[in-house]
Amino acid sequence: MSLHLLKLGLKGTDDEPRFFPQPGELKSHYDVVIIGGGGHGLACAYYLARDHGIRNVAVLEQGYLGGGNTGRNTTIVRSNYLTPEGVRFYDASLRLFQDLSEDLDINLFYSTRGHYTLAHSDDAMRTMRWRAEVNRHQGVESHVVDRDYVTQAIPGLDPDCGGSQPVMGALYHAPGAVARHDAVAWGYGRAAAARGVELHQKTRVTGIQQSGGRVRGVTTDRGTIECDSVISMVAGSTPIITDMVGLPTPIEIFPLQACVTEPVKPFLNTIVVSGSLHLYLSQSSRGELVMGAAVDPFVLHSTRSTFGFVEGLADNIVDLMPFTSRLRVVRQWAGMSDLTPDFAPIMGTTPLSGFYLDAGWGTWGFKATPISGKTMAETVATGRNHELIEPFRYSRFRDFELVGEKGAASVGH
Amino acid sequence: MKIIDCPVIGPRPAAEFTYGGAVGAPPVEDPTPDQLAEHVFYRAGAPGVLREWWYHRPTGRWFVLERNTATNDILRTVEPEEVAYAIPML
Ligand SMILES: Cc1cc2nc3c(=O)[nH]c(=O)nc-3n(C[C@H](O)[C@H](O)[C@H](O)COP(=O)(O)OP(=O)(O)OC[C@H]3O[C@@H](n4cnc5c(N)ncnc54)[C@H](O)[C@@H]3O)c2cc1C
Numbered sequence: 001m002s003l004h005l006l007k008l009g010l011k012g013t014d015d016e017p018r019f020f021p022q023p024g025e026l027k028s029h030y031d032v033v034i035i036g037g038g039g040h041g042l043a044c045a046y047y048l049a050r051d052h053g054i055r056n057v058a059v060l061e062q063g064y065l066g067g068g069n070t071g072r073n074t075t076i077v078r079s080n081y082l083t084p085e086g087v088r089f090y091d092a093s094l095r096l097f098q099d100l101s102e103d104l105d106i107n108l109f110y111s112t113r114g115h116y117t118l119a120h121s122d123d124a125m126r127t128m129r130w131r132a133e134v135n136r137h138q139g140v141e142s143h144v145v146d147r148d149y150v151t152q153a154i155p156g157l158d159p160d161c162g163g164s165q166p167v168m169g170a171l172y173h174a175p176g177a178v179a180r181h182d183a184v185a186w187g188y189g190r191a192a193a194a195r196g197v198e199l200h201q202k203t204r205v206t207g208i209q210q211s212g213g214r215v216r217g218v219t220t221d222r223g224t225i226e227c228d229s230v231i232s233m234v235a236g237s238t239p240i241i242t243d244m245v246g247l248p249t250p251i252e253i254f255p256l257q258a259c260v261t262e263p264v265k266p267f268l269n270t271i272v273v274s275g276s277l278h279l280y281l282s283q284s285s286r287g288e289l290v291m292g293a294a295v296d297p298f299v300l301h302s303t304r305s306t307f308g309f310v311e312g313l314a315d316n317i318v319d320l321m322p323f324t325s326r327l328r329v330v331r332q333w334a335g336m337s338d339l340t341p342d343f344a345p346i347m348g349t350t351p352l353s354g355f356y357l358d359a360g361w362g363t364w365g366f367k368a369t370p371i372s373g374k375t376m377a378e379t380v381a382t383g384r385n386h387e388l389i390e391p392f393r394y395s396r397f398r399d400f401e402l403v404g405e406k407g408a409a410s411v412g413h
Numbered sequence: 414m415k416i417i418d419c420p421v422i423g424p425r426p427a428a429e430f431t432y433g434g435a436v437g438a439p440p441v442e443d444p445t446p447d448q449l450a451e452h453v454f455y456r457a458g459a460p461g462v463l464r465e466w467w468y469h470r471p472t473g474r475w476f477v478l479e480r481n482t483a484t485n486d487i488l489r490t491v492e493p494e495e496v497a498y499a500i501p502m503l
Binding site (some may be wrong): 238239240242243248249250251252253297298299300301302304308338341397398400 | 451458459
């Protein structure tokens, strides 16, 4: 035990510096107000201050920092998407992640594991070949591997899956990784606050003022603020915010659940996804199996957990990895996913001047935290969509230019 | 909501049902591109009471429920006549 720790034990922690400074009252005016203190909001605040010198920024969070989907996700970072637009965007994010720990001076436990998406049918094999081609064309390392390779690479796997849906092969994506989600939010938050950004927790936005086609300010449960720009980065609460400014969206909210088992010895050093069995898993640095599935089957604005989710998942995981029948599930939880029809986000400028949207992150937005913060910051600083996010623009549904990512995002997040 | 009151054979486990999404207005004839995009993609996404299609697989019937999407309470079964306007005329 270090001496410092002993001292703290005796003296208490009152005199220690706080991780985040306590902000005082809300100011009457900010250049930029960010709604939502999740990873995206905090990353955007950081890049606004660091790259664009925009420091008169407030992040307003109705609960606590990182308490939304940022603190609920299963932390998979990958770029093996299906469209060139998607692959380029997520690959840029993955590259930022790789040296983010040094950048933010916090250990993000970023761990490159490799990522297998199993195929149990000819159709699925075709999608894997398609993804591998698109990925490699964009310089991203993905290969199709056969059944024997998969069987050797994934310990404990029954390649016949109990006989019902034998594994035929997989898409292997070497850069696939996991990271510590809370630390991403905390690291960005601390670095933003150090550059003058104010982080206001327990501050809920209840209305948005506009006049003459421009955003003028926001109303909160702690008073009213004037501002030049508002960025909505609220994931599962997006439709509530867009209704405040009368912007229609295609977003619907579905719960997404996950669970972990009791910790066991490290045995699984890779991430495994099976679309056909509706499940994915990885082993955390604590030894727990982190497991999840696709979203719940109907719209719901709630973070309740269900027994049906664990039951369905267990039914499939014991086929894929029979020894897991001996493990106990110790924790389960849910987040609210803001799904779009094409499984791609909605980002950038909107018809309302000064109002920016970063939403539609559904089940896949944790990996995008760095690049979404960076590109949204530049978009707000210049008033024009960053080129990486132009394909995800608000108007793409009216332009009939969707970015179809369902084949790469519906079960593997 | 673990039990759904099926209008055909009474209360059944929710797992027997398939979700069909919100009941929408019928598509207009000769839509503009904007009207078409609205019809195909745009949705009322905020929490509130929605009228939704649900399908009971064992009995093979579709019907419409009013459900609060914040609390997950089912308010009532909607009579077919009330939603008939939503069925496109062929
Ligand atoms: C179970 C689960 C597993 C997932 N797994 C993965 C994965 O493996 N990989 C991956 O890339 N993604 C994954 N995701 C998706 C990912 O978690 C999200 O897309 C991402 O975290 C969104 O980040 P955010 O900062 O935009 O939103 P959030 O972290 O949800 O932050 C939004 C914040 O806005 C606040 N807010 C809302 N309304 C208001 C208001 N009116 N005023 C003030 N504040 C408000 C909320 O309190 C919240 O803290 C998963 C999600 C879930 C639920």
